[in-house]
Amino acid sequence: GKSTFSALLAHGLAADETKQVALLDIDICGPSIPKMMGLEGEQYVEENLGVMSVGFLLSSPDDAVIWRGPKKNGLIKQFLRDVDWGEVDYLIVDTPPGTSDEHLSIVQYLSATHIDGAVIVTTPQEVSLQDVRKEINFCRKVKLPIIGVVENMSGFVCPKCKNESQIFPPTTGGAEKMCQNMNVSLLGKVPLDPEIGKRCDRGQSFLAEAPESPATLSYRNIIQRIQEYCEQHHLQEEKIM
């Protein structure tokens, strides 16, 4: 749920009209942001929300970007240097999974800007958590602060009988236990909700379409914690300078 979360975080932060938000998709081989933001076919910039993705540069939905690392790194550099982002309060970066070229490059290219930190998204089962531990160790290795972890798809509430099922069972204690062990914060848990997938596919903001749902409340809570973290971080930076 990385891209879904990035898209909703962008919507959430841009709800404050005094803030300029930028959303950069560096998943070069599998960009999802144009579809999730409802921007297919055209690069469209809302008043205070700018979006950039390789998806805007492809001529057809069947175009594959069959590139090795160096070419991907080149494009990421261009996205940062040659896109007229304007004055930006928040830059959200959606990454592919892994700890490789895209991740190293973005951290390297943005190092002078003092990145606030990384939000790590996982699902509750161990097969996913074992990747997340690697991701956390990656952040530590490249000295990228970790804002916290979001546990996505934790529990599914049947729309018919309202009972909950664990489709992705937290066999080793889920993100909660992992966060304790690795000493990082758990920002929150988001349940599996078919409506999220549906809104994503239609390029709509789930937060706006289902304002009362438990998943929206959870997302809002997480977004608020991220805002608070960033404000704190900026205050500290100002003190240092």
Place this chain on the structure above:
Amino acid sequence: MSGKGGVGKSTLSTELALALRNAGKRVGILDVDLCGPSIPRMLRVQDSSVHQCDRGWVPVFVGHDTAIALMSIGFLLERPDDAVVWRGPKKNALIKQFVSDVAWGDLDFLIVDTPPGTSDEHISTVEALRPHQLLGAILVTTPQAVSVGDVRRELTFCRKAGLQILGIVENMSGFVCPHCSVINCGSVFFILGPTGSELSLSPPCPTGCVPLDPQLSQSLEEGRDFIQEFPKSSAFPALTHIAQQILDTSQKSS
């Protein structure tokens, strides 16, 4: 292969290997997901390690019949949580080594589990395996449009790489609520329609639809043999059907 993460590539690789072994075949699994290897845990051999012999690395053999041989970067890490922070060239070199310097022995099938995308790992694997007559690629997707979009790009990759498409698996399609037995509107995720028709493949070749099955995820967490132990489970028929189609295709091509 898939364009998206977490759609079930490693799951399918694992279950396919188990099903082929069940059919009496010798199977190798080459895990080229260097930043996020999952197969060792899914087969409960995460604590094993590989050693050297004069013909190269000896892969890890799974089960008492040792009919599954597995090579993964997971076996080379000092600590299981170590991040592999490598750029492309280093990844490419290791993949070449995995193909040429592993004493795979006599195999009927070699299954390659890839990370998502169409980049270094994929190009290097196809290049390294080209002399060995690749049977083809199985694409995995989930029912959502964002995932189906990625399959289209993956199809283009296969076409350019000269890889035959063995089939498309729509995974996580549908979920039967264990409490009320209601099939959740076809899906827990949002369904657009049968993937095959959405992609208008010619000839239409969806290999199968695998439902969301909590018993499958539980079994993978514990590294159990789902094919042997859960024949009544909802994902079982689809998984074994996929394996059967692979067996048929390989028979035809040999």
